[in-house]
Amino acid sequence: MATVAQPQGAATASAPKATSVRRKFSWTPYLFILPHLLMFAVFVGWPFINGLIISFQQYDILRPEANKFIGLDNYTSFFDPNNLHFRTFWNALINTVQFVLYSVPPLVIIALLLAVMLNSKVPGVNLFRGIYFAPWVLSVAVIGILWWWIFQSQGGMINYYLGNLGFTPPRWLSSLPWAWIAITIATVWWTVGFNMIILLAALQDIPDQLYEAASIDGATGWQAFTRVTLPMLRPVLAFVVTITIIASFNLFGQPFFMTGGNPPAPGGGGGTEPIMYRIYITGFTGSADQGRASSMAIMVAIMMIVLSYVNFRLFRERK
Amino acid sequence: MATVAGDSTSTTRVQTETKLADPNRWWHVLERVLLYVILILVALIFLIPLFWLLSTSLKPAAQLFTPQIEWIPRTFTLENYTKLFGSPQTPIARWFFNSLAIATMSTLLILAVDALAAYAYARMDFRGRNTIFAIMLLTLFVPGFMFIIPNFLTINALHLINNWAGVILPGLAGVFGVFFLRQFFEGLPRELEEAAMIDGANRLQVFYKVVLPLSRPALATLAVITFLASWNDFLWPLLILKDRNLQTLPPGLRTLQSAYTSEYGLIMAGAVVVAIPVLILYMMLQRYIVQSIASTGLKG
Numbered sequence: 001m002a003t004v005a006q007p008q009g010a011a012t013a014s015a016p017k018a019t020s021v022r023r024k025f026s027w028t029p030y031l032f033i034l035p036h037l038l039m040f041a042v043f044v045g046w047p048f049i050n051g052l053i054i055s056f057q058q059y060d061i062l063r064p065e066a067n068k069f070i071g072l073d074n075y076t077s078f079f080d081p082n083n084l085h086f087r088t089f090w091n092a093l094i095n096t097v098q099f100v101l102y103s104v105p106p107l108v109i110i111a112l113l114l115a116v117m118l119n120s121k122v123p124g125v126n127l128f129r130g131i132y133f134a135p136w137v138l139s140v141a142v143i144g145i146l147w148w149w150i151f152q153s154q155g156g157m158i159n160y161y162l163g164n165l166g167f168t169p170p171r172w173l174s175s176l177p178w179a180w181i182a183i184t185i186a187t188v189w190w191t192v193g194f195n196m197i198i199l200l201a202a203l204q205d206i207p208d209q210l211y212e213a214a215s216i217d218g219a220t221g222w223q224a225f226t227r228v229t230l231p232m233l234r235p236v237l238a239f240v241v242t243i244t245i246i247a248s249f250n251l252f253g254q255p256f257f258m259t260g261g262n263p264p265a266p267g268g269g270g271g272t273e274p275i276m277y278r279i280y281i282t283g284f285t286g287s288a289d290q291g292r293a294s295s296m297a298i299m300v301a302i303m304m305i306v307l308s309y310v311n312f313r314l315f316r317e318r319k
Numbered sequence: 320m321a322t323v324a325g326d327s328t329s330t331t332r333v334q335t336e337t338k339l340a341d342p343n344r345w346w347h348v349l350e351r352v353l354l355y356v357i358l359i360l361v362a363l364i365f366l367i368p369l370f371w372l373l374s375t376s377l378k379p380a381a382q383l384f385t386p387q388i389e390w391i392p393r394t395f396t397l398e399n400y401t402k403l404f405g406s407p408q409t410p411i412a413r414w415f416f417n418s419l420a421i422a423t424m425s426t427l428l429i430l431a432v433d434a435l436a437a438y439a440y441a442r443m444d445f446r447g448r449n450t451i452f453a454i455m456l457l458t459l460f461v462p463g464f465m466f467i468i469p470n471f472l473t474i475n476a477l478h479l480i481n482n483w484a485g486v487i488l489p490g491l492a493g494v495f496g497v498f499f500l501r502q503f504f505e506g507l508p509r510e511l512e513e514a515a516m517i518d519g520a521n522r523l524q525v526f527y528k529v530v531l532p533l534s535r536p537a538l539a540t541l542a543v544i545t546f547l548a549s550w551n552d553f554l555w556p557l558l559i560l561k562d563r564n565l566q567t568l569p570p571g572l573r574t575l576q577s578a579y580t581s582e583y584g585l586i587m588a589g590a591v592v593v594a595i596p597v598l599i600l601y602m603m604l605q606r607y608i609v610q611s612i613a614s615t616g617l618k619g
Contacts, residue, residue, distance in 0.1 A: 028522050029448070032439035035432045036497060037451065043492035044458050047469030054469065061475050114361065120354060130605045131362045135369075137601045137608070138594055139551035141569035145576060145590045146372050149583050157371055160388040189368065194612065201613035250464060253553055257576065276464055283468050284558060294468045301465045308460065 051294045059291035067291075074295035087267040089296060092278035096300075099274060100248045102184045107244050108237070110188065111195035116229075118196070119203045129200070133193035140190075144257025147186035148173065151258065173259050179272045183254045191247065195240050202236035203229070238315035242308055249304055252276040275300050369594075376400070376588040383583055399588040409578055411592060413564055414571040417483075421556075421567060422549040425487050429545050430538060433496035438526050440497065441504035442512070455494045471558055485559040486567075490549065496541050503537035504530060540611040543604055550597060568593045 055074055059067050077083045078090070114132055118125050135143065150157045151172035159169035170178040206229065214224045230237075251274040255261055261270030261277055269278065275296070283293030370390070375383070376399055378392040403411055439445070440452060470489050479485030507530065515525045531538070550568075557570035566574070575589040601608060 026445075029439045029443040029445035032443070032522070032526075033436045033451070036436035036491070039432065039488065039492040040455065040494070042473065043470055043489040044466065044494075047466045047473065048458075048461070050472065051465060051469040054472070061472060117354065117358060117361075122351060122354065124355075124358075126606070128358045128362055129609065131365050133609055133612075134598070134601060135365060137547055137551075137597050139553060139569045139572075139597075141551075141553045141572040142590045142594045145572055145586060146368055148576075149375065149587060150368060150371065152583070154581075155384045155583065157368075157388065189365070193365075197609055197612050246462060250462065257573070279464060279468070280554075283471070290468050290472060297465050297468060301462050304462050305460065 051298065054291045055295035055298050057291040058289060059294075060288050061290065062288065070291075074292045075299070077292075078296075078299065084268055085292065088269040088278060089275075089299075091265045091267060091269040092273050092275045093300070095272065096249060096251065096274040096276075099180065099183070099251055100245055102180060103187050103248045104241065104244050106184070106188050107192055107195055107248075108241055111192050111240070112199055112233075112237075114192070114196045115199035115203055116225075118200055129197070133197055135190050136193045138190070140253030141257065143186060143190045144253050147182065147189075147254070148258045151182045174263050176263060176271050179255075179259050179263070183251075183258060183272060186254050186258065187248070187251070195244060198240055199233065199236065202233055206232045234315065238312060241315070242311055245307065245311065246304065249300075250276055252280065372587050372590060372594070375584055376591045378584055380582060380584055399584040403575075403585055403588050403592075409571070409575055409589075410564060411568075411571060411575075411589060414566055414568045415592065417565060418550055418567040418569075421483055421486055422546050424483070425490050425549040426542050426545045428487065428491055429493070429496055430542055432491050433493075433541070434500055434531065434534070434538065435526070437497045437500035438504055438530060441501045442509075443522075455497070458494060467554070467558070474559060480559060481562045481565055482559075483565065486552075486556050489555070490545075496545065499541055500534070500537060503534060507533055540607065543600070543608055544611065547597060547600070547608075 056069060056071060057067060058070050058073075077085045080086050118129050118132075149155075151159075153159055153169065153171050153173075156172070158172065162169040172178045172182045210228050210232070211224055214228050219227065255270075255272045255274060255277060259270075259272045261273035261281075263271045265271045265273070273281075279293045279296050279300075282288070282296060283290045374390060374392055377395050377397070378389075379394060379396045379398060382389065382393055403409065440448065466489075474480060474485040474489070477485075479488070511529050511533070512525050515529050520528065552567075553569040556567045557573065560566045560570070563574070572586075572589055572593060575586050579585045
């Protein structure tokens with residue numbers, strides 16, 4: 001919410017000043033914004049409408065002669081247990097929610113721990129900060145390929161050590177829940193640095209006087225953390241939790257490279273197939289149907305917007 | 320200023336503490352040693368997988384499945400790289416060039432388009448400004464996958480499948496750069512621009528000769544972030560560029576993965592080729608990138 005309020009506040013604050021010098025109508029501002037606005041209209045505005053329109057159709061760009069308006073059929077198929085798409089849709093959605101539950105706590109808690117460590121004023125901290133953040137600059141393709149290799153049963157780094165320690169190593173990438181654990185580890189390794197950087201910046205913004213006051217009052221380190229640090233971080237934590245949930249909801253590349261969605265789920269679909277993957281399969285592979293894929297995207301988007309809203313309310317009301 | 324003051328008070332605090340209670344000093348030393356040990360262990364967690372990636376790419380195929388793990392290749396070889404670059408089935412040199420060209424063009428175009436728009440939103444008053452701006456803000460809350468299917472249909476209708484423009488153009492619609500630059504422009508002193516206007520410069524001249532030179536740090540930051548995002552982009556080029564010779568590196572890695580099933584050395588060599596340029600870029604501009612993430616992340 002804070003993020004919305006800020007730019008709007010800035011806009012209204014500068015508006016009166018600008019109106020006082022307003023002269024006759026001029027095309028100049030419109031020419032300045034035209035290139036961006038045109039692109040925005042074509043690739044953000046229009047798809048918003050077009051996505052809704054085709055979600056009421058059976059639609060395939062390769063067989064345009066078969067395209068037809070089918071009303072709410074795409075949507076109702078997700079609520080009919082006898083329909084194959086009912087099973088694949090909910091399988092993928094439940095997988096995604098599962099991944100959000102697995103990945104968001106470590107992505108926030110580990111990021112916070114790392115940020116607190118890096119916030120101590122000792123020499124060399126910038127070097128460590130640079131190392132922890134480094135994986136974030138890599139493509140999901142590199143990350144996916146790398147961890148696909150690390151978790152291989154034959155020759156993979158992890159199973160070398162598990163075998164040496166006397167464990168029977170699991171088949172990480174083709175059995176559950178191991179495949180999800182592998183995907184979660186790869187994701188945390190890749191993106192925890194991003195959350196860490198944001199939380200570190202917020203920690204550095206907390207005035208030292210607050211800690212001094214706490215220590216004069218006899219607070220221990222832990223008390224200072226729970227009574228000063230956490231309350232001061234609350235708005236930023238809310239922001240980090242929200243963007244992490246959204247990012248985890250968008251999971252695609254990691255299972256695409258690491259598991260290919262496998263192992264197969266009993267009812268249809270894949271055991272590590274998140275909703276983005278299902279949208280991709282539906283819209284772009286086999287007998288593709290972009291209409292159905294679009295209706296999936298819209299259903300999930302509505303759920304995500306509701307979720308973000310609830311999340312913000314929860315964080316605000318705990319104050 | 321605030322941080323300088325904070326630093327000095329905290330050091331005096333540490334000094335008084337050590338003077339008052341001498342036994343505490345050992346505790347402080349121990350604490351610091353422990354902190355470094357943890358920091359180094361965590362650093363290893365982040366570095367080892369990258370080292371393993373590089374190490375695998377430099378091993379001959381026969382040494383991949385040894386009974387004991389070999390961190391450093393017994394024999395170093397570049398055969399994975401020579402084979403990779405020599406194969407017409409997986410033209411990785413071509414992909415590298417394509418990635419570089421697309422990322423460069425995307426970055427330049429986004430900077431131009433976003434800077435123009437951001438300047439108007441920051442400094443000019445016009446009918447509809449606040450409405451357009453509010454709509455653009457709202458779209459930040461719409462998840463990205465909503466746009467993939469309909470935008471693919473648009474690109475198809477424009478006959479831009481298998482065309483670099485199909486990859487580049489949708490990126491120009493992003494609103495992040497506009498918000499980012501607008502915020503920066505608003506912080507610039509108005510006096511310089513007003514002086515130039517009095518001297519008879521028109522808006523475009525003011526923008527080009529006064530505002531842009533003052534905005535180099537912000538433009539550079541946006542350029543780096545945009546270049547990284549474009550270089551790393553995977554799903555969109557995978558969908559748009561079907562022709563192997565037009566493809567970029569990240570979808571190319573997928574092609575390698577299916578072409579060389581378990582020749583891990585070769586595939587990892589491909590991943591190294593994708594990773595090295597951004598890692599070098601990151602090492603050179605590390606503080607810069609980190610700081611921009613910290614500030615833009617906080618501001619949203």
